[in-house]
Amino acid sequence: MRVEGSTTDNLQDALSKGVLKRLPLTFLPFVNQQLNQWDFLFSSERRSVERLLLYVASLTPEQSAVLFRDVVQLEEKMGVRNWEFSTTEQTIQNSSKLAASPYFQDWRRSVQAVFDAADQHSLGASGDAVKAGNRLVLLDIPQGLPADTASVWRRWQGIGRPLKLDLTLAGDSRNAFEALLIGTHNGTGGHAGGLLDAARSRPGISPTDTWVVDAGRGLVDAIVAQESSIAPATGAILLSNGRLDLYRQNFSHEMNSMRKDLADADAVFDRLRKVDVTEWCPPEVASDPAIREFVRALYLTGNGAVIFGNSFVQWASSEAFRRARPSFLAAQFGVRSKPKPFTGVAVFDNPDQVNPLPAVDDLPGSAIDAQILALYVWLAAYRYEDYQRSTVCVCLAESLSQAYVVAPPEFGLWQAAEPVPFNRLSDALHTWIA
Amino acid sequence: MENELCPGAERGSEFVIDPGSLVDPSKRKFLRAAGMLMAGLILPKAQAVQGPRDPAGSGHKVVVIVVGGVRRDETFSPYGQVNIPHLSSDLLPKSLFYPHARNEGVTAHFNAISSILTGNWQHVDDWGKIAPTTPTLFEQFRKGLGVDRSDTWVVASNKALTSLIGASSDSNFGPAYGANVVFPKQLMLQAVADALRGGRTANMADRSKVEAELESAMEGSNYEGLGWNVFDASDQLDPRVRSSIQSAISSFVRGGGPTSGDELTFFMSREVMRKFAPQLLVVAFSDVEAAHFGSYALHLSGIKTADRLAYQLWQEIEANPDYRGKTTMVILPEFGRDPDGSSTNGFFNHRANVDSTRDTWMMALGAAIDKPQIIERPIHHIDLCPTLAGLLGCPRLDALGRMIPEIRS
Numbered sequence: 072m073r074v075e076g077s078t079t080d081n082l083q084d085a086l087s088k089g090v091l092k093r094l095p096l097t098f099l100p101f102v103n104q105q106l107n108q109w110d111f112l113f114s115s116e117r118r119s120v121e122r123l124l125l126y127v128a129s130l131t132p133e134q135s136a137v138l139f140r141d142v143v144q145l146e147e148k149m150g151v152r153n154w155e156f157s158t159t160e161q162t163i164q165n166s167s168k169l170a171a172s173p174y175f176q177d178w179r180r181s182v183q184a185v186f187d188a189a190d191q192h193s194l195g196a197s198g199d200a201v202k203a204g205n206r207l208v209l210l211d212i213p214q215g216l217p218a219d220t221a222s223v224w225r226r227w228q229g230i231g232r233p234l235k236l237d238l239t240l241a242g243d244s245r246n247a248f249e250a251l252l253i254g255t256h257n258g259t260g261g262h263a264g265g266l267l268d269a270a271r272s273r274p275g276i277s278p279t280d281t282w283v284v285d286a287g288r289g290l291v292d293a294i295v296a297q298e299s300s301i302a303p304a305t306g307a308i309l310l311s312n313g314r315l316d317l318y319r320q321n322f323s324h325e326m327n328s329m330r331k332d333l334a335d336a337d338a339v340f341d342r343l344r345k346v347d348v349t350e351w352c353p354p355e356v357a358s359d360p361a362i363r364e365f366v367r368a369l370y371l372t373g374n375g376a377v378i379f380g381n382s383f384v385q386w387a388s389s390e391a392f393r394r395a396r397p398s399f400l401a402a403q404f405g406v407r408s409k410p411k412p413f414t415g416v417a418v419f420d421n422p423d424q425v426n427p428l429p430a431v432d433d434l435p436g437s438a439i440d441a442q443i444l445a446l447y448v449w450l451a452a453y454r455y456e457d458y459q460r461s462t463v464c465v466c467l468a469e470s471l472s473q474a475y476v477v478a479p480p481e482f483g484l485w486q487a488a489e490p491v492p493f494n495r496l497s498d499a500l501h502t503w504i505a
Numbered sequence: 506m507e508n509e510l511c512p513g514a515e516r517g518s519e520f521v522i523d524p525g526s527l528v529d530p531s532k533r534k535f536l537r538a539a540g541m542l543m544a545g546l547i548l549p550k551a552q553a554v555q556g557p558r559d560p561a562g563s564g565h566k567v568v569v570i571v572v573g574g575v576r577r578d579e580t581f582s583p584y585g586q587v588n589i590p591h592l593s594s595d596l597l598p599k600s601l602f603y604p605h606a607r608n609e610g611v612t613a614h615f616n617a618i619s620s621i622l623t624g625n626w627q628h629v630d631d632w633g634k635i636a637p638t639t640p641t642l643f644e645q646f647r648k649g650l651g652v653d654r655s656d657t658w659v660v661a662s663n664k665a666l667t668s669l670i671g672a673s674s675d676s677n678f679g680p681a682y683g684a685n686v687v688f689p690k691q692l693m694l695q696a697v698a699d700a701l702r703g704g705r706t707a708n709m710a711d712r713s714k715v716e717a718e719l720e721s722a723m724e725g726s727n728y729e730g731l732g733w734n735v736f737d738a739s740d741q742l743d744p745r746v747r748s749s750i751q752s753a754i755s756s757f758v759r760g761g762g763p764t765s766g767d768e769l770t771f772f773m774s775r776e777v778m779r780k781f782a783p784q785l786l787v788v789a790f791s792d793v794e795a796a797h798f799g800s801y802a803l804h805l806s807g808i809k810t811a812d813r814l815a816y817q818l819w820q821e822i823e824a825n826p827d828y829r830g831k832t833t834m835v836i837l838p839e840f841g842r843d844p845d846g847s848s849t850n851g852f853f854n855h856r857a858n859v860d861s862t863r864d865t866w867m868m869a870l871g872a873a874i875d876k877p878q879i880i881e882r883p884i885h886h887i888d889l890c891p892t893l894a895g896l897l898g899c900p901r902l903d904a905l906g907r908m909i910p911e912i913r914s
Contacts, residue, residue, distance in 0.1 A: 171611055171628050176858040225584070226845060374853050375799030382799030389850070407800070412764040413693060413709050428710040436802035443801045443845075443852070450846040 082121050085128035093127055093135045095142045096151050097178070098185075099158035100165055107160070111364040113279055113395040126189040138188060141181035145174050162337045204273075204398055206462040207504050208452055209266065210445045211248035211403040211469065216438035218468040224475045226446050231464070231477030235490040238472050247469055249290060251497055252283070252401050253297055267294065269501050270399035271307050278306035282397045284387045286380035286405030288313025295355065308362060308397075309355045310387050312380040312405075315366060318351040322370045323377045340371060365390070380405045381437065385444040389451035396457050399504060402448060404441035409433040438470075449477065463503050465496075560784060561650040562898025565872060565914050566832040568778075568786045568822060569893070571618055572811045573663065573793040574855040574862075576841045579808055581866050588808045591816035592836070592868065601874045601911055605883035606867035608840045612855045614665035617839035617886070618789060623673065624890030624904030633667030636674040640902060642890050643671060644678035646785055649900040654736055655781050657684035660774045661789035662766040664690070668734035684785070685746075686734045689753065689773040690766030696722035716758040723750060749776040763810065767792040771814040775821050782827035785897065790814060796842060796852050804852060822871065830872060833896060833912065835889065837867040873912045884909055 086106075094102060105112060105120045112120075127135050136143075146152070149172045157165055169175055212218050224233050238247040240255060254265035271281045285291045291311035312319070325343055348367060349357050356362050369390060375382030381404045388402050408430040445466045452458040463478040474496070476484060483499040484491060560566075579585045581604065586593040608617055610626035619627035619637040629635040640648075643657040659671055672683025696718045700706050708714035736743050753772040762768065767790045774788045792807030815836050822828040843849045844861035855862050867884065870877075873896050887906030894902070896914050 167631050170613065170856065171616065171631055173611075173626070173628050175611075179858070373797070374850055375797065378798045379800055385799060386850075410765075410803070411709075412712075413697065413715050426709045427707050433802070436800070436806075439802035439805070440800050444799065446845065447851055450851075454846070454848065 079121065081125055085124050088128065090124050090128040093132070093139075095139050096146055096156065096158065097142065097169070097182070100156075100161045103158060104160045108364065111361045113361070115396045116394050122193040123186065123189045126192045129192075138185060142178065142185065145178045145181055149174050149178065163340065164334070164337055204461070205503050206398045206458060207266070207270070207400075207500060208449060208458070208462065208464040209248075209251070209399075209401040209500070210448055210464070210466040211401075212438065212441045212445060212467065213248065213403060213405065214246055214469040215406060215434060216404065216441055216470060217434055218438050218442060218471050218473075220471060223442055223468050223471065223473070226443060227475055227477075231475055233473050233475050234484065234487075236467070236472045236474055236496060237490040237492045238467075238469060240493055245293075247493060248401075248403055248467055249293055250493070251500065252290070253293055255497075263497075266399075266497070266500055266504065267307065267401070270504055273398075273504065276398070279308060279395045280398045281307035282388075282391050282395070282400045283307060283309050284384050284391070284400070284402040285309075285311040285313070286384045286403060287311070290403050291355070308391070308395075310362075310366070310383075311353070312383040314353040315351075315356065315383075318348055318356075318366060319370065319377050321348075321351055322367075326377070343367070343371060365394070379407050379440070381407060381440045381444050385447050385451075388448045392452045392455060392458070396455065400448075400452075404437070404444065406432050406434060406437045407440070409436070442468075463500070465500065561652040561656065562646070562784075563896060563914050564831060565896045565898070566782075566784045566786075566828055567893050567896060568788070568818060568828075568832060568834040569621075569889070570811075570815050570818060570834065570836045571621060571787065571789045572815075572836070572838045573614070573789075573791040573807075574612075574796070574840050574842045575793055575808055575811075575838045575865070576844075576852065576861055577864070577866065578861075579805060579852075580838075588805055589812040591812045595816055596819060596836075596868060596870060597877075599874075599877050600868045600870040601877065602869075602879045603867040603884050603909075604879065604881060606837055606865050606886060607883055608863050608865065608886045610886070612840040612862050614663050614791075614839060615667070615670065618663075618666065618670060621837070621839075621886045621889055622670070622787065624887045624894075624902075624906035626887060626905065631665065633665060633669055636669040636672060638674055639904070640673045640675050640678040641671065641683070642893055642897075642899075643684035643785060644673060644675070644682035645890075645894050645899045645902055646897050647682040648678055650898060652784065654683075654685060656784045658777050658781070658783045658785070659684050659686045659787045659789070660770055660777060661686070661688055661787075661791075662690040662770040663789050663791040663794070664688075664694075666789065667732055671734055680734075683734070684787070685736060686732075687746075687750075687773060687777075688732055689750075689769040690791075691732055692719060692722055692750075692754075693766060693769055712758055712761075716754055719754045719758070720751060723747075745780055749773070749780045752776050765792050765807075765810060767807070767810050767814060771817065774818065778821060778825060778828065782825075785893075788818065797854070799853055801852060819870070833869060833871040833873040833893075835867065835869045835893070837886070837889070838865045841865050869912050873914055875911070875913075878911070880911060 091099070091102065102120065102124070105116070109117065127138070130138060154168050155164065156168065169178065172178070240247065240250055245253070245255065250265070252265045252267050254268070255263045267281070267283065283291060283294060288311045291309045291314055294309060322343060325339055344367070348363055352363055356366060369376045369387055374386045376386045384402050384404055388400055391397055391400060411426040411428055413426070449464045449466070452462070452464070461479065463476070463482055466475045468474070472490065478485070483502055484496065487495055487499070577585065580589050581593065608620070610616055610620045611628055611631070613631040615631050615633040616627045616629060619629065622641045623637045623639045625639045627637045629637060646652050647654065647657060661670070666688065668686040671686040672678065672680040697709060699722050700709050700718050705718070708718050735746050750773065753769065753776040756772045757764070757769045770788065770790060774786065777783060777786065790811045792810050793804055795803035795807055819834055822832045822834060840855050841862045841864060842852045842855045843857040844859060845851045847857045847859070849857045885906060887904065888909050889906065891904050891906050892909040892912050895908055896912065
């Protein structure tokens with residue numbers, strides 16, 4: 072993917088007329104950071120910053136003072152001007168100061184109100200509606216993870232319903248999810264196309280519309296192998312936790328060397344923000360600066376992405392929804408090891424380094440992790456209007472031959488007899504995204 | 506639209522502050538030298554105290570167990586009780602239980618525990634670089650009643666805490682009246698780091714050698730590097746403390762049981778109870794904080810561990826003659842965690858301003874409990890400090906928190 076490297080004329084005009092000077096102090100780290108990283112932002116992120124700044128620029132000074140009145144008053148109460156507070160980028164020190172303030176929750180609410188006002192204005196002015204077209208979120212708790220029949224869908228709380236599946240694949244050694252995504256071989260040497268090709272062959276689709284996230288490396292390895300023999304219609308974002316091992320280990324090594332000190336933490340983060348990561352990336356990530364930066368941001372924002380493959384899947388998917396709003400996202404969970412004795416949990420990125428006992432797979436624990444994180448992926452999507460209509464979410468639990476399906480009434484599988492055969496499932500999903 | 510302006514708790518996650526090295530070599534060197542010069546002067550007066558002391562104040566003893574962030578969903582709910590068999594079945598029937606104990610302050614570790622221990626909502630640095638601004642229960646107890654330092658302890662797993670949790674910055678109180686503070690888990694992390702640096706990682710796979718590694722880590726860092734603060738001795742470890750640690754390590758390693766940070770914290774707490782019998786002991790468990798890394802299974806495992814260890818501490822109270830019949834034990838989480846579907850990534854974090862994060866529970870049992878009952882009336886975390894101060898017989902101090910009437914001596 073290549074993002075456009077320039078701001079729009081309108082935004083450039085607003086910036087040159089000093090729109091940033093109208094922003095409250097606590098808006099500056101975020102806005103400046105976004106502007107500095109403009110080349111690496113996805114289009115929906117750019118639109119968001121643009122909406123805010125163009126809205127502010129459209130106001131009279133009096134109106135913008137009213138818009139920001141609550142934020143500014145809270146900044147005064149918090150004493151932000153007396154803090155050591157970066158206005159150029161978001162720092163841990165900034166975050167820590169804000170979060171420790173008794174006015175933090177009020178401040179968050181008032182900030183959200185400003186963004187809501189900008190969004191409302193944008194909708195009214197330009198009808199900046201959500202992009203049309205069906206969307207698909209396809210998740211997999213693979214065969215090796217023993218999902219629990221009694222609890223696997225409990226947390227989904229009836230937002231969709233489970234379907235029994237028959238995942239038998241005649242003459243094909245692939246697992247069901249891989250077969251859905253990449254296609255199947257039939258007994259006579261033929262090949263039926265997978266959802267990934269179908270998704271990226273849709274008209275008007277950009278590479279950032281199609282994402283695959285893999286807790287291990289097998290799925291992306293298979294896609295990359297196939298792509299070397301069949302030229303894809305257009306690209307897709309492929310993120311494999313296993314293929315990113317070197318990137319991840321280098322980052323976690325730096326993070327683990329950090330002293331328990333805010334300034335040191337910010338220094339380490341600053342270094343990690345700037346370090347050239349290209350040589351640590353697999354080719355599908357190395358070739359795209361925006362994706363290299365996406366992965367960097369994933370690792371720097373934590374949430375376990377550098378520690379556990381399943382956390383990587385959840386956080387990468389959630390951030391993809393937030394930042395890129397893809398219309399197709401497929402994510403496969405995987406297995407983590409049990410914590411080794413005396414190492415604590417997640418002390419180091421590579422437990423094998425600190426304890427030579429062989430790693431032992433934690434299959435039941437990984438299944439428990441995957442069950443809730445699959446739901447979190449869907450809930451992360453559903454926060455955005457883009458996914459609240461015309462979106463199907465299918466979460467496979469291969470060990471149970473079941474899927475949980477969240478879909479509008481017109482989705483083709485609702486009328487299917489159970490257990491739904493693999494081909495019927497595949498056809499319904501192809502039809503949905505066609 | 507979801508704005509991205511708010512500070513990310515993701516950044517404040519434990520991973521970020523999980524240090525590989527906490528040691529400032531120059532400071533250590535200075536302190537070591539100073540320690541040698543002043544050892545005779547600053548070795549704790551507790552060292553001179555032999556045998557049991559007369560209890561101060563009311564004679565009542567208090568053990569507070571603070572668990573990290575756990576939601577009601579995973580604990581006292583129909584689906585959660587399976588994770589807390591001891592709390593819900595063994596202890597609940599004999600306890601005073603508050604289903605709604607609210608944290609209305611900053612839902613981060615240092616501030617949460619500071620608020621519980623001071624009776625005022627604290628808004629200090631989350632990384633434990635600034636002490637609570639109002640007197641802790643330890644200071645109130647020690648200054649008010651002339652209590653020895655050996656009678657007040659904090660034993661904590663949580664890496665977000667520092668020794669500043671033991672005393673406030675209030676000029677009328679302060680470190681001179683603070684508690685002993687030890688972080689056993691930090692000892693384990695230090696041992697791992699030392700073994701890695703020294704090319705001895707094979708030792709961490711061999712229980713017979715782990716013990717030596719842990720003891721060596723303690724010797725090597727002279728405990729000051731571990732962030733501990735024991736008896737004001739900046740570089741000289743009280744012999745009884747040293748023997749307590751060795752005993753705790755031995756039980757931890759040779760017991761053949763689980764080897765998490767909370768397990769070591771438990772063994773250390775039990776040793777402190779057996780060797781020092783403090784009147785006021787605060788134990789902070791934090792295995793549950795594996796949630797920050799996104800493993801729900803390890804989070805649940807942390808809850809089960811805390812449930813079991815809390816029960817074992819209660820069993821110790823009932824078995825130990827220094828505690829039996831005169832001790833009140835209180836168990837509460839620091840806060841909940843964020844709800845599924847929140848923009849703050851659900852159970853991973855604890856910063857949403859909602860009931861899932863703020864509304865927790867509290868259990869009290871022992872000498873100050875007239876009769877087991879469930880009190881539906883919400884209480885606040887800051888109510889605990891003045892209540893316990895009353896139990897211990899401390900002179901009354903102004904605090905935002907109010908006495909909990911059902912807990913009384």
